[in-house]
Amino acid sequence: MSPWLIGFAVFFAYPLLSTVYFSFTKYDGFRPPVFNGLDNWSYVFTDYPLFWPAMRNTLWLVVVMVACRVVFGLGVGLLITRIKTGAGVFRTLFYLPYLAPPVAATLAFVFLLNPGTGPVNTLLEAAGLPAPGWFTDADWSKPALTVLAVWGVGDLMVIFMAALLDVPKEQYEAAELDGAGAWARFRHITLPNISPIILFAVVTGVIQAMQYYTQPLVAGKVAAGVIGGSGQQFEPGYPDKSTLTLPQVVYNVGFQRFDYGTACVVALVLFALSMAFTALLMRRRGGLIGTGD
Amino acid sequence: MAQLTDTTAPAAPRTSGAAAGTAGPRRGGVAGRRALLHWIGVHALGVAAALFFVLPFVFLFLTSLMSDQQALTRDLVPDTWEWGNYAKVWNTPGFLTWWRNTLLYAGLGTLLTVVSSVPVAYALAKFRFRGRRLSLLLVIAMMMLPPQVVVIPMYLFWAKQLDLSGTLWPLIVPMAFGDAFSIFLLRQFLLTIPDEYLDAARVDGCGELRTLLRVVLPMAKPGIAAVALFQFFSAWNDYFGPQIYASDNPAAWTLSYGLESFKGAHHTNWNLTMAATVLVMAPVIVLFFFAQKAFVEGVTLTGVKG
Numbered sequence: 365m366s367p368w369l370i371g372f373a374v375f376f377a378y379p380l381l382s383t384v385y386f387s388f389t390k391y392d393g394f395r396p397p398v399f400n401g402l403d404n405w406s407y408v409f410t411d412y413p414l415f416w417p418a419m420r421n422t423l424w425l426v427v428v429m430v431a432c433r434v435v436f437g438l439g440v441g442l443l444i445t446r447i448k449t450g451a452g453v454f455r456t457l458f459y460l461p462y463l464a465p466p467v468a469a470t471l472a473f474v475f476l477l478n479p480g481t482g483p484v485n486t487l488l489e490a491a492g493l494p495a496p497g498w499f500t501d502a503d504w505s506k507p508a509l510t511v512l513a514v515w516g517v518g519d520l521m522v523i524f525m526a527a528l529l530d531v532p533k534e535q536y537e538a539a540e541l542d543g544a545g546a547w548a549r550f551r552h553i554t555l556p557n558i559s560p561i562i563l564f565a566v567v568t569g570v571i572q573a574m575q576y577y578t579q580p581l582v583a584g585k586v587a588a589g590v591i592g593g594s595g596q597q598f599e600p601g602y603p604d605k606s607t608l609t610l611p612q613v614v615y616n617v618g619f620q621r622f623d624y625g626t627a628c629v630v631a632l633v634l635f636a637l638s639m640a641f642t643a644l645l646m647r648r649r650g651g652l653i654g655t656g657d
Numbered sequence: 658m659a660q661l662t663d664t665t666a667p668a669a670p671r672t673s674g675a676a677a678g679t680a681g682p683r684r685g686g687v688a689g690r691r692a693l694l695h696w697i698g699v700h701a702l703g704v705a706a707a708l709f710f711v712l713p714f715v716f717l718f719l720t721s722l723m724s725d726q727q728a729l730t731r732d733l734v735p736d737t738w739e740w741g742n743y744a745k746v747w748n749t750p751g752f753l754t755w756w757r758n759t760l761l762y763a764g765l766g767t768l769l770t771v772v773s774s775v776p777v778a779y780a781l782a783k784f785r786f787r788g789r790r791l792s793l794l795l796v797i798a799m800m801m802l803p804p805q806v807v808v809i810p811m812y813l814f815w816a817k818q819l820d821l822s823g824t825l826w827p828l829i830v831p832m833a834f835g836d837a838f839s840i841f842l843l844r845q846f847l848l849t850i851p852d853e854y855l856d857a858a859r860v861d862g863c864g865e866l867r868t869l870l871r872v873v874l875p876m877a878k879p880g881i882a883a884v885a886l887f888q889f890f891s892a893w894n895d896y897f898g899p900q901i902y903a904s905d906n907p908a909a910w911t912l913s914y915g916l917e918s919f920k921g922a923h924h925t926n927w928n929l930t931m932a933a934t935v936l937v938m939a940p941v942i943v944l945f946f947f948a949q950k951a952f953v954e955g956v957t958l959t960g961v962k963g
Contacts, residue, residue, distance in 0.1 A: 368777040371834025375811070376799055382810035393813060440706060446699045456949070457707045460714070463941050465894040467913045468934040471920065472717045475927050483716045486731045515713065522956045575803040578896040582917055591918070611897075614805040619901065624809050635806040642801040646794060653797060 380635075387628035397625070404625045408633070415630065417605040418613045421506065422637075425576060425609070429510045430569035434562065437520025442554075444521060445528050455525075462518030470582040473512045474499050499587040502606040509580055509607065520565055527561040528554065564652045567645050574638050580607040581615075610634045721932035728928035742932040746919075751907055752933075755915040762828050762899075762911055763892035769833040770888045771881060777835050778843030779869055783855060793844070799837035804897055812901055823906030828898045832888075839884045845958045846880025847873065883955030886948055890941060912937045 387404055389397035408415050440458055447454050461469070476482050477498035485495035498508040535553045544552070555562075581600065588602035600616050601608030610630060618627030645652045720728055721742055723735040746752060780786070781793055816822035850873065858872045874881070896913050903909035910918075916937050920930045945952060 368773070368835035368840070371773075371831065372795065372799070375831050375834060376795075376802070376807065379807035379810035379814070382813075383807060386809060393817065443699065443702055443706060447703050448696065449700060454703050454707060458710050459953075460942065460945070461710050463890070463945050464938050465890075465913055465916075465941060467894070467896050467916050468937045471916065471930060471934050472713060475720065475931065476713055476716055481729055481731055481927075483720075483731075483733050486733065515710065519956050522953055523959075526957045571801050575805075577805070578894075582896070586917065586920060611803060611805040614808065615897075615900075618809050619812075624813075627809055631806045631809065634803050638801055638803055638806075639798065642798055645801070646797055 383628045383631055383635075386624055387632055389625050391624040392622045393624055394622075400625070404629045408626060408629045412617070412626065414601070414605065414608060414613045414616060417601065418608045418610045421580075421601075421606065421608055422573060422576075422610055424506055425509070425573040426570050428506070429513050430566060430573055432510050432514050433517055433520060433569055434565050436514050437517045437565065438524050438558075438562070440517060440521045441524030441528055444525055455521075458521055459518035462516045464516065466578040467582050469512060469516065470579045471586060473508070473515075474583055474586045477508050477511070499583050499607075500603060502604040505583070505587075505603060505606045509583060512579060512583075523561060523565065524558065527558040531557040560652060564645070567641055567652060570641050571638055571645075574634060574641070575611060576609045577611040580609050581612050583607055610637075717931050718935060720928055721935050723928045725926055725928060728926070728931075739928065742928055743936070746929055746933045746936060749919070749933075751910070751915060754908055755910050755912045758825060758903075758909060759893060759911040759913070762825055762895075763889045766829050766832040766892045767885050767888040769829065770836045770839050771885055773833050773835040774839040774843055774884065775874070775877075775881065776869065778840045778847055779873060781840065782844045782847035783852070783873075796837050796840050796844075800841055802837075808897075808901060815902060822902050823909055825903070825909055827902040828892070828895070836888065838891075839888055842884050842887070842955060842958055843877070843880050846883070847877060850876050879951055879954055880958070882948060882951035883958065886944070886952055887955055889944070893941060 386397060388399060388401060390400045390403070391397035444451065444455055444458065464472075476484050479485055479495065479497045479500055482498075485498075488495045496504040496507075498504050531554060535557075536549055539549050539553055584600060584602040584607040585598060588598070590598045590602075597620055600612045611634065613630050614627050614634065617623050617630065716733065719734055722738045722740065723732070724737060724739055727736055777796075781789065781796070811827070812822070815827040819826075821827055854872055854876070855868055858868045863871065894913055895911070899909075899911045899914035903911070903914065907915075907918075916933055919933045920926075
């Protein structure tokens with residue numbers, strides 16, 4: 365335990381306390397921090413122009429993106445348990461996108477969903493469907509991110525697949541004898557049996573949505589034509605702050621505007637939100653992660 | 658547990674419904690036709706889903722083989738297959754350095770994580786001590802903690818106090834102190850090893866260290882493999898860490914971080930960008946085919962067993 369305890373102290377407890385301390389100071393990393401009370405806190409909640417758009421986006425992602433991933437993941441999980449021929453191949457194909465490195469996958473999707481030259485809109489138009497602006501349109505950038513997130517649903521598929529195969533077969537047989545149809549069996553047997561896993565997927569999905577960073581940042585930067593990697597200043601959240609998330613706000617205010625005090629306030633808001641959902645995962649009774657006591 | 662690679666003994670189809678494979682003697686006529694329709698419907702859906710998952714890879718690969726000009730058109734298939742794009746990407750200044758940095762970060766980091774996380778996971782899974790529950794709660798809380806929460810003090814520590822920004826050290830060194838996700842995953846795995854094995858070893862006179870090394874480790878190989886893979890990929894995919902610590906020094910960039918600059922360096926050369934993307938994805942996919950089982954086991958452990 366002890367190396368971990370050192371690590372815990374050095375990489376978690378001490379920095380967390382420092383973050384709390386810095387949140388009450390004016391600090392640019394060069395001059396020593398100056399205590400300024402609740403100034404940073406009131407600035408973040410009232411005047412800082414990036415904070416509330418990021419919160420609204422997070423809420424959108426939590427509701428729509430998480431829901432889409434869970435529903436689609438469950439659907440694919442159900443499908444895979446019913447496929448009899450070539451099941452191994454199908455499972456591998458469904459799983460692979462989950463492995464694609466986020467930067468690579470995002471770059472690929474910005475290209476694929478490029479309204480001017482991307483193959484997706486080419487196909488949509490050929491099929492006579494509307495071809496949206498995706499990452500270049502503030503109304504469509506979050507749906508585009510959702511498509512990207514749903515594409516990488518392989519982790520949920522595996523978790524749901526394992527849960528579905530653990531549902532006692534006898535219950536289905538009994539229901540079938542009672543004349544229950546496919547929907548009734550799903551509604552009254554499958555769903556109750558796997559509901560803890562659905563809840564687990566929702567809560568971990570929400571925690572991931574709070575931390576959503578690489579994909580929206582890269583999508584915004586690439587769609588806006590910002591030259592990557594150069595460390596140049598850029599307005600995050602292109603287009604029109606629609607892809608801005610809280611972690612990006614921390615980066616922007618801390619590492620681009622060197623206002624560490626304000627960045628620490630946003631970091632603590634992020635901390636509070638994540639820990640609230642983590643607590644849901646770990647409640648002593650009915651917690652989703654057993655602690656074995 | 659259902660496994661992705663289980664080709665020799667397919668997971669028993671415990672779901673009900675008129676499954677084609679279960680049509681026994683009592684099923685004929687109408688029931689048989691229903692089973693066939695069910696089979697066709699399920700597999701048609703499967704193919705549709707497979708297209709959704711696979712087509713992005715296909716378009717990505719086809720674009721990587723187009724000429725500069727054609728990549729800017731709406732064409733889907735290359736006119737001339739420019740395999741040289743891959744050589745161009747490979748020979749881009751910096752690309753090999755980023756490759757080496759990524760291997761160093763992912764390889765050394767994975768090794769350090771495994772060595773430091775196994776004893777902690779072992780203690781959490783198999784020992785009863787004061788504060789065990791609290792320790793586990795802290796591990797889970799750390800696992801769920803967004804890295805941005807502590808990044809400012811951490812950055813100040815590495816950059817201002819140790820003057821190590823622009824190097825890989827701030828990314829690698831913390832991994833020598835145990836990684837919360839790895840500890841949790843390994844603990845989940847070690848819980849499945851019966852205590853009787855450990856007791857037997859102790860009765861035979863094994864000390865704790867020997868029990869861990871000789872009895873637990875060999876049995877924990879699949880769990881360790883899963884943790885190692887996850888850790889390798891999380892370092893391979895990491896964007897935030899290199900952005901914070903290495904952004905001002907291209908010699909310390911990793912592939913994930915450098916990849917995006919690639920697009921910038923070549924403006925809208927989508928063909929080269931997509932070729933670079935393929936080169937960054939390829940090792941992950943190749944590694945997956947060698948270690949599917951460990952991977953899927955890991956994903957399942959995080960979600961199902963508690």
